[in-house]
Each structure stands twice: as structure tokens, then as C-alpha cells.
Amino acid sequence: MQVSILTLFPEMFPGVLGSSLTGDALEKGLWNLNAINIRDFATDKHKTVDDTPFGGGAGMLMKPDVVEAALLSIPAHQRGKCLYMSPRGRPLTHAMALELADSPALTILCGRYEGVDQRVLDAYDFQEVSIGDYVLTGGELPAMVLLDAVLRLKPGVLGNKATHDEESFYDGLLEYPHYTRPANWLDKQGQTHHTPAVLLSGHHAEIRQWRQNEAEALTAERRPDLWEAYKQRKNNKITGQS
């Protein structure tokens, strides 16, 4: 996957994506990264990239002509889907990550200041994506979050397909709890914590059922929105609706 980042801070990349699985994948050439400095495309001697908003208001906006020039420096066939990280975008979900993982190329615009002039977003069909209902100082961390979620879905990045199949959101449920050795763990406060006996039983059908029950209970308790959607899908399956 060819990834182009449009940013005022190219030195932030690959950042965390340069370590661990995404870093190994980058080294192996499973994805390529091109971090483009938007400021290189400013045309005045002060290298101006922002200006005040028409109609007044606080803060500065990134100029459409400069953002456009940075975008057009990427050959059209290498741009793929154009995304703009913004708190007012569509919320990033596992389903969106799966869809983006199918794209051979992604171009991600990272805003700073109050944002970007609307016209360049419209003219080049940028899809706005949010990583949550909070405001960060810029789109660079959100771009990394999105890329981590997408890249781990690309073949060869995790190296173990089974991991995908049982993780949270694969089936619309949160993941059941996990335990490893020691089976009975004595903490430094003098408390012993036992592993649920069923997991030590070697009884695979019972283990599967226990995990399913745990995942359902956890989802119902923590995420009523996901739980309702899950039950709805189950019902539709039973009644044959899509």
C-alpha cells in the first residue's frame, strides 16, 4: 500500500508506525510512506501556509492553493483514496479500516490550526475521518491511529490470521478476557487470583461457549450500542433479512 501524508510536520512520520509490526512491514515493503511537507509548496518568501478565515473568527486556516499544490505533487495514480483527519469526520470503525485496507493507496491530509479551507476538501473529494469525539492539536496522531488500524489488516503484517478472527469487533462483540501462566497468581498484596477453571479443562466446546458468553456480557455492559446492533444482526439472520 502506497501511503502519502500531507503535513506541516513530516518529521513526525513514521513515528510509532516505524516500530513493531507496522515498522517491520514498512521495512519489508508491505507499505510505503511518503511524508510531504505542505510548507514546501508555499510560494511567497515567508513560506505562508495559513491565513485568517473570511467572516472573522478565531484562528488560522490552511490555504487551499498550497494544500492543492502539495496534493498534486503526488502522481494521480499514487493518490488512491484521499482522507482528511478531522474531529467532524465520520468516526473511524473497524468496518472502515477493512474497507480502506483494500485500497492500494491512501493520501492523508493532516490539518493544523483551525483546519483547512473547505474548497480544497470539496474539489479533491477528501473524505473526513474522526478518531473520536475529542479535539487534538493536529491530524498527525489521528493519521497514525488510522494507519495502524488499516495496516494490521493487510496480509503479512500480523503474520497470524487467527488473531483477526477473535479480536474485538470482528463479530461486533468486545473480546472475552485472556489468562496465561501462572494458573494461580499470588500478587504482591497477598491475594491469589485464579484462572477460570473451564480454560484449564481442555474442553474446547465449553471453552468456546464460555468465551462467547463473556464477550456477550462484556459488550452488553460496556457498549449497549454494539450489543443492540449485534442482537439485531442475529435476529435478521434468523428471519433471513440482510
Ligand code: ADE
Ligand atoms: N484532528 C484533531 N482532532 C481530531 C480527531 N479527534 N480526529 C481526527 N482528526 C483530528
